[in-house]
Amino acid sequence: MSIITHFKQVRAQTVSFCSHLNVEDYSIQVVAFASPAKWHLAHTTWFFEEFILKPFLPNYKVFNDNYGFLFNSYYNTLGTRVLQSNRGNMSRPGTNEILEYRSHVDENVLKLLAQNSSKELTDLIILGLNHEQQHQELLVTDVKYMFGHNSLFPIYKKDENLLKDHNTSADTTQINEGVYTIGYQGNNFCYDNELGAHKVFINDFEINNFLVTNGDYIAFMEAGGYSDFNLWLDEGWSWVNKNKINAPLYWFKIDEIWHYYTLAGLQPVDENAILGHINFYEANAYAEWKGMRLPTEFEWEVASKALNWGKRWEWTASAYLPYPKFEKANGAVGEYNGKFMSNKMVLRGASVATSQNHSRNTYRNFFSPLERWQYTGIRLVK
Structure with missing residues (x-):
């Protein structure tokens, strides 16, 4: 083109x-x-x-x-x-x-x-x-x-329910320990925060080739997930209590049935669809409840070729930090990524809202661990 x-x-x-x-x-x-x-x-x-x-x-x-x-x-x-x-x-x-x-x-x-x-x-x-x-x-x-947040929950477009996707597999992938190369190595466009290919050592781990569903997360909620401080990191627990959080963003209980707002309007929650709009602390608490954990961004990248990804931005356990030999460009363009490498967590993959041809397995998205208005989800490892 x-x-x-x-x-x-x-x-x-x-x-x-x-x-x-x-x-x-x-x-x-x-x-x-x-x-x-x-x-x-x-x-x-x-x-x-x-x-x-x-x-x-x-x-x-x-x-x-x-x-x-x-x-x-x-x-x-x-x-x-x-x-x-x-x-x-x-x-x-x-x-x-x-x-x-x-x-x-x-x-x-x-x-x-x-x-x-x-x-x-x-x-x-x-x-x-x-x-x-x-x-x-x-x-x-x-x-x-x-x-x-409009009381009428307007319909943007009748066929624009971006939360309707289901998992297409239920298996797991085993990754053997070893030294792996991380970072972008191609000749096409990438951001500066993806450059600086370097080697990391990774221990054996097993990663799910599916994301947590709404039904999975409802089980966590019904088991008291939002009221058990043992599951939460301290800042997350403070956030839950200060804001009286008891469900993902856009979820509302109407006549004892969970509904969520989609761009196609307010709809009953599809328990088999992939969970969306949760923050890092919610993802981490769910992983703790399951006796599992979130992958590091390096584990995610190594496993990515064997994974079905692209429906949700997936929280990782990795803080957003520079790769070795990271260099900022001169001038204003140098402010694009580097100055945000503090108090952010890395998300990998892409989401249903990501523009076409704007995703790759080395892409490092980053947000505050408290933010959940993006189409974010959970993949677990053990």
Whole structure:
């Protein structure tokens, strides 16, 4: 696929997802970590304007001088920006203006590509497209968080129940102890946090080729899983009690029957479907209850070729830390991953919300152990 075709497809996919929203939906921010759809549309566009058009296209004129302040996310190198918690206050610029902004930037990127095919430019555009694909997944989960906290539980799209998948196998895989190479070793795109291929020693372990289901987790709940402090890490136990947690995110008990919110609306929980929307502490407590454990990210990567993965981001027992010889790029691009290597846990695989062709077995996703609005799940080892 040519870079021009790839660019057009990725940019169109973001707008296509938003086409099912009402205009009132575009600006809502329910919590600080979930950004409005309008902000995602603008931020992914700003990325191309800031990193591609301004340095590479001669005489490029920015669409709006205020957009760098409004739509910069976390790049300190590029100056001040709106607080993340205030992104929902942007009733202006309007949604139509943001769509005009996208068209303006797209036209200029395509103009630039027609005259410049350098590797430096192409590599940055590929980074921008992967960045946009990350935001496409965040759009799915942020819109779901917004609708999932709306008293009417609106339907985004009638056939968009992303929680319906079942496991396709029930076996386990035995991995023998040994020294294995970890990290990306190919020639295609990857993030800097995947580089630095290195060897690790792994002991014998057995890993499930299936994920924990809703029914499995209900058994944990009914056995008092949320009330037994012995199962929980200390911060997780504090979180459970402070927030009175007794079920996964989006679960509601109605007439003694568990329901969960999906993008297709509120539905009875399918006990045979794969569990979703739990945080690291819930995953770890469940593993403790089962007398098993979560895999390390290295165990997961070694076993991945034998696993069915891609339906849920899978919590690992590994803290998000740099690989040996990790190097940050100069400038703002260097802020992409490295500065977040603290107080985060690694998730491996992909989810049903992950954009097509945006997954690989070396991909290192990372979130706070308290967060559960992504499509997260549990795989166990022993």
